[in-house]
Amino acid sequence: LNDKIILENIQKLQRDNQIKPSAKLEGRYNLTIEMETGVGKTYTYIKTMFELNKHYGWSKFIIVVPSIAIREGVYKSFLVTQEHFAEEYGKKVHFFIYNSAQLRHIDDFASDSSINVMIINSQAFNAKGKDARRIHMELDEFKSRRPIDIIAKTNPIVIIDEPQSVEGAQTKENLKQFNPLMTLRYSATHKSDSIYNMIYCLDAMEAYNKRLVKKIAVKGITESGSTATEGYVYLESINLSKSAPTATIQFDCKGASGIRKITKTVREGYNLYDNSGQLEEYGQGFIISKIDGRDDSVEFLNGIKIYAGDVIGKVSEDQLRRIQIRETIISHIQRERELFYKGIKVLSLFFIDEVAKYRQYSAAGEPTNGAYADMFEEEYKDITQNLQLDTSDNDYLKYLDLITAKSTHEGYFSIDKKGKMIDSKVSAKETTTDDVDAYDLIMKNKELLLDRDPNKSPVRFIFSHSALREGWDNPNVFQICTLKQSTSETRKRQEVGRGLRLCVNQNGERMDSNVLGNDVHNVNVLTVIASESYDSFAKGLQSELAQAISDRPRAVTPELFTGKVIVDSSGNSDVITDDTAREIYVCLRTEGYIDKQGSLTDKY
Secondary structure: OOHHHHHHHHHHHHHHOOOOOOOOOOOOOEEEEEEOOOOOHHHHHHHHHHHHHHHHOOOEEEEEEOOHHHHHHHHHHHHHHHHHHHHHHOOOOEEEEOOOOOOHHHHHHHHOOOOEEEEEEOHHHHOOOHHHHHHHOOEHHHOOEOHHHHHHOOOOEEEEEOHHHHOOHHHHHHHHOOOOOEEEEEEOOOOHHHOOOEEEEEOHHHHHHOOOOOEEEEEOOEEOOOOOOOOOEEEEEEEOOOOOOEEEEEEEEEEOOEEEEEEEEEOOOOEHHHHOOOOHHHOOOOEEEEEEOOOOEEEEOOOOEEEOOEEEOOOOHHHHHHHHHHHHHHHHHHHHHHHHHHOOOOEEEEEEOOHHHOEEEOOOOOEEEOHHHHHHHHHHHHHHHOOOOOHHHHHHHHHHHOOOOOOOEEEEOEEOOOOOEEOOOOOOOOOOOOOHHHHHHHHHOHHHHOOOOOOOOOOOEEEEEHHHHHHOOOOOEEEEEEOOOOOOOOOHHHHHHOOOOOOEOOOOOEOOHHHHHHHHHHHOEEEEEOOOOHHHHHHHHHHHHHHHOOOOOOOOOHHHOOOOEEEOOOOOEEEOOHHHHHHHHHHHHHOOOEOOOOOEOOOO
């Protein structure tokens, strides 16, 4: 096949997939596949290997990944899908992780006739250390051959997982030494200067429209007053009922041991001054005059009006974090109760910045709760003890009774030699970390975490380091809470990405549209409990998504149609020319389907 035929075939594929055709071949041969986070990228490229083997007999594949964490995840994917693919294709893959000390795998890779896959992280052949150099050295134990030469002779197909993280200038050069037949590049976030011959694009919007990821909901917290004269009030929720609506509020209360915060469900006329032990801060008109279910608000006699998620008065950093923890538990219980009878285990994930806030150690090395773990246990007990459930929820209540506040949360962090949890190491350039042991813990417990039997797996709430974002990937994360100050470097898409996968039930069946039909987005909802207001979180996330899909058209122009493939009722296809594109545009304009700016009208 000459390059002209290959390019024409790529251009046909691109037109079929509504992608702008490439003007030339960008490398021999580079093909780019864009797939949104959480839609099953690893599964897709494993299946692609089987298909390439089935149609063309190709059997040598190298998967290059950016980190040890992702390498372990890919290896795990091969393990868990082995039987599944064997049923479909009647054969198994031989797969291994490259290790410079175990060179027999490379001999097997080169000589074995079945499908062979080598998984390697880019550091393994990029670093300057002795182990990394071994791939280029003539080794006595390898019959004076260089491992790289043996690999290159097989003309492997190279699959790059997350090329934007893998491909520095050095890696690009080093990858050429594998002498690949072709390179397939899979990512959700390709760098704009490294998109070679894009042949398939499943972006964030497409993934959502095709119901391949969870729907996102956001709970934000807004501080709407900061003066010390105002009493502290947090409006948790408005509860609608057949009679008058009620409000769940949190406020300060003076008790025998000092001032503490209490949560009450109240009606109109409730007097905070009387019910707080007559605290002076509530002396000026803090009597509820109106609870409005239409806009989720509460108004006091003094004219102060707050909305669900608002907090007024003296609010410390700790109090904001406590509110977030409480909101996460409430969201968790609501979702868990809905999905309990569908056999789906619900998990919640807290991102924190330092281990000390979750776990502390005495001088003797004995572990104790950090501030967030204490807050969690206190709020969990309060919420579960005051649940308003009816008799139809008896089984769910029995389930809750079997799980203690202490046993239902766990930390997944790096571990030092003495078994103590320690903070992740993050370099100045990076925002994520490559903590193998923390990742290992998570991966080893992935299936166990999905088990709903409270005797085997009571853990439902997970605390992990915010830098471990790329490592955490469990389909049944339904709540994500970031217990830290949000910074400009924190990518909101990265945060929500850990919970976008469609969930699975107790049998490991994916709860997608094949199982749930149109109900898929009622079951699969990811709630983000943000450390900022709903507005600022939502706007930030939306602008990141808009950036990510910037090549989508913002207006209708003739160029939008040029080169697109249309199929008539007889099944004949044709490519739209410039003249036809102009006619379509004029027709849309004269019929009033688009306005002068090319924006779609209501008539459209």
